[in-house]
Amino acid sequence: MGRVPLTLACGDYDRTWALRTGSVQIPGVALTYLPLKVEETFFRMVSYREFDVAELSLSTYLLTLSQETPPFVAIPVFPSRMFRHSGIYINTQSGISSPSDLSGKVVGVPEYQVTAAVWIRGILEEHYGVPVDSVRYRTGGLHETGRVEKFPLRPGTTTEIRPIGPEETLSQLLVDGEIDALYSPRTPQPFVDNHPNIARLFPDSGAQEADYFRSTGIFPIMHVVVIRREVYEANRWIARSLHNAFEESKRVAAADIDQTVALGFMLPWLHDEVARTRSIMGSNWWPYGVGENSTTLSTFLRYSFAQGLADRLWEPEQIFAPECLNEVRI
Structure with missing residues (x-):
């Protein structure tokens, strides 16, 4: 059986570099990574469904859930977070x-x-x-x-x-x-x-x-990763496999973030900034998944509904692929 071809549109982030370069593989998937500006990705995905998988505004994703058949299924991967x-x-x-x-x-x-x-x-x-x-x-x-x-x-x-x-x-x-x-x-x-x-x-x-x-305790989530519904329905295993691959790619990026042998970014005191961030936010300041993000997600869902955007007050577990909600126990 051949690998499932998937096109992913996503920003060019350190936490996704390993996916883009192929050093992190997704079992069963032949991935094409398109590094695009977020405004272009969002417009093309919402308007024309051009990509199999894409980074998408969390707010816009919630709006799509009001459709009779929502066009996307999200996984709890958050490629963009930012204090505002x-x-x-x-x-x-x-x-x-x-x-x-x-x-x-x-x-x-x-x-x-x-x-x-x-x-x-x-x-x-x-x-x-x-x-x-x-x-x-x-x-x-x-x-x-x-x-x-x-x-x-x-x-x-x-x-x-x-x-x-x-x-x-x-x-x-x-x-x-x-x-x-x-x-x-x-x-x-x-x-x-x-x-x-x-x-x-x-x-x-x-x-x-x-x-x-x-x-x-909130580090605001900006974007999620969504799968076109027909792609998800055809191969539901893709949701968990994508989630695992994004996790591994993030782990690879985090492993060397404060190395001083050579700077990965043009910031001369990056190691000091990493230490400061850890002192404020702990060592796992960019978690994926629902559990560690429940307060952040619940707060945003409340804001979206109160501001007249979402048509209902969602719970975090309701907006993601169920395959990504629980860990496999052995």
Whole structure:
């Protein structure tokens, strides 16, 4: 019996390099790895189902579950995680100096549904007293015009959500003061260029994020890995085999992360940063699976439902392939 051919679209991450290079194999699978930017992967997977397996926004995946026959089945592998206090940008002339100042303001988001924005809105409401519907949202492309919601939102939300103009971008609107703030997973280029009109809401965002982890134990999950339903139904063993391979690839990356014989990344004090991360988050700060991520997942599922995105309040075990929920015991 030949190997099942699978095409995987995923970011070019250290934790997936071993899958991309083939040093970690998936038994029974002939893998083609396509390293794509996440926006392209998400658009092509949701719109055209182009890939057998793909990295996908956790938020968008939840929206697909509302369909009569959901097109994807997720496995509890999280190729992207990121604290998001650092993803809140303000116009320095907007009068915003603290989270409470966001109430009543106009805030840009690439899409209302993007996972980073769901986390930011939830964290601001739960930990800083900024109600989600106290802000007016404007959606559109960060650096390019024409971006729209990749999956339709549920009707009936009382939150004000409007698209920006067809020739406008969020980064330029923030520079010009046409929006007061921006919630963005991708860093706006004017901020990178040190434009004086743009700053982070939390200048000490790293310290804020470390405190958030200490108090909640949450390292926000951004993306999951999904399998096209027809691929999954044809060979359900693929779900567990993929999960195991992603785990092994992550283990390979973690094994040498703080080696000093030669730097794997262009960060001269990487070993110090690894030690600092371990001191705050422990040695297993990027776990896969449902069990060790139950608090993080439950929190996001609650935020998604409360913000009018998910059509029901899911439990973590309900949104993943059952083959990946339990360990094999010998």
